[in-house]
């Protein structure tokens with residue numbers, strides 16, 4: 219047994235709370251799990267060495283949380299520092315139909331909700347999903363009543379600080395005809411490990427607008443996932459914005475469990491220096507008449523490394539599925555690396571499916587043309603290379619968030635260039 | 638304005654320019670003619686600073702400064718403009734955004750305030766009209782799907798907007814019908830103000846019927862082999878480049 223995994227199991231077994239029955243299942247699965255190496259397909263290009271080498275200082279120092287305000291967003295903020303909820307939910311003024319509770323402090327009713335949700339949507343195959351099952355003691359349960367339209371965006375912030383390890387869990391249920399916006403916003407740059415997994419049960423004809431901002435950089439290791447179950451005629455519009463760190467990995471599952479659901483998933487990753495980011499997405503069309511559009515786009519500079527694996531799985535019964543998956547990459551440096559692999563598994567015959575992946579470089583001749591017109595090199599590179607990223611940011615339904623992101627992504631890109 | 642002295646240059650270790658001299662004063666129009674492969678485009682690229690073109694000998698002075706020492710964009714800031722023989726297509730970048738960026742980059746270097754979107758649009762519309770391109774061309778990707786003639790007119794439009802002091806036109810007439818040729822010629826003539834200088838690179842004398850050059854130079858085998866006034870172009874048109882003699886013949890056999 220791998221040492222790192224063993225200590226997770228030992229610690230998980232020692233925890234005794236109301237989630238323990240769920241934990242037991244995952245611990246059992248972990249006991250049988252293999253520690254991934256390069257021969258394991260889903261971890262082929264992502265090494266776990268940085269995780270095994272990470273030295274964490276025990277104790278749970280609660281750092282200062284500096285939360286950046288996003289102009290005009292007016293969000294309902296729930297702040298976690300090193301996996302511990304800092305916000306006092308009882309002080310929040312919640313709109314009608316919205317119920318939020320901490321995993322640490324749940325009523326019987328919410329326990330029932332949680333029991334119905336926990337690990338029901340997130341597939342068992344995600345090793346760190348199991349690690350999170352075993353170790354997460356804090357997190358949120360967000361329950362939205364049927365027919366409730368929650369206008370105010372719910373923002374869940376996770377901050378990792380030096381030497382700390384954290385595991386947190388988010389469970390969200392949208393009742394039928396409900397709608398809500400959830401922003402998962404993670405950040406940290408110092409040596410740390412965080413896992414964060416969220417499960418979303420989107421009820422009949424409900425609408426979820428979702429953002430995951432995975433902004434961990436430098437030595438902040440982050441492994442997480444978003445897992446969505448779509449009921450009949452529900453809709454999902456999700457955007458992932460990712461930076462890279464020594465080790466960053468995101469697993470996304472979009473599962474069509476009800477017919478006529480529509481999912482849109484856009485992902486943007488911008489990696490510089492020696493950053494690493496790995497995105498594995500799986501679209502499951504279990505039932506007929508579902509629609510999915512996925513666009514993942516990234517820019518990789520310097521010695522950075524991006525891994526993209528996009529799988530579309532159309533089950534035998536899922537006739538009339540419309541599924542599209544595109545991955546576009548721009549490689550700015552010869553030392554950078556992009557491993558992209560779209561995977562199609564189609565078992566139904568009456569479907570429309572498109573997919574493709576490209577990796578491009580900046581053309582010298584094009585750059586020369588712009589320079590010869592007096593445009594600076596950095597501005598020329600932005601014009602040539604940033605448009606396809608900007609396009610996805612512009613597609614974000616929340617314009618306040620888009621406006622806040624744009625200059626950050628822009629300057630990140632410009633810095634990538636200079637190096 | 639531009640002084641080229643004994644310029645030797647090569648591409649991929651192959652010497653193309655072999656001791657070229659040229660002296661251009663403000664307001665002058667110089668035509669450069671010569672057979673295919675003579676090195677006319679190479680001269681344009683060297684002057685604009687394209688990578689891969691190595692200068693092994695000689696000097697180029699532009700407004701009294703060492704041109705060869707400047708970065709590509711710096712040359713543009715100082716007033717040099719090259720209308721390309723084969724302009725590149727840049728899908729995804731709108732013609733409008735591209736031109737606005739470039740006009741304002743140059744204005745900034747000249748210490749002028751950048752144009753607002755509205756101010757720029759007004760100028761761009763006028764320029765479009767002048768080169769007879771419909772306004773749709775501003776919205777399209779740079780040169781994306783433009784016909785050969787439309788690309789050339791788009792180059793002339795940029796020249797008009799950027800107000801350079803030295804314009805180098807590399808075969809801006811090739812592949813144009815007579816109407817388009819006149820549009821290009823009118824564009825150039827409208828910019829002649831007694832201070833702005835032009836190098837008109839062309840294969841045929843045709844364009845020079847519309848743009849009257851002060852000097853005509855024949856470039857062959859990497860050198861100016863003959864210079865004269867406008868009548869030289871007419872001679873070339875009649876007799877071809879046969880009179881170039883030995884040097885050029887050798888090159889062909891090499």
Ligand SMILES: Nc1ncnc2c1ncn2[C@@H]1O[C@H](COP(=O)(O)OP(=O)(O)O)[C@@H](O)[C@H]1O
Nearest residue numbers: 648649651653672673674675676677678679680
């Ligand atoms: N990138 C290049 N690699 C190798 N040879 C080149 C390259 N560019 C131009 N040449 C050669 O240089 C010579 C001059 O080319 P060019 O300047 O385009 O001629 P012109 O414009 O007078 O027709 C030709 O023999 C051409 O083949």
Ligand SMILES: [Mg+2]
Nearest residue numbers: 677678722808
């Ligand atoms: Mg040429």
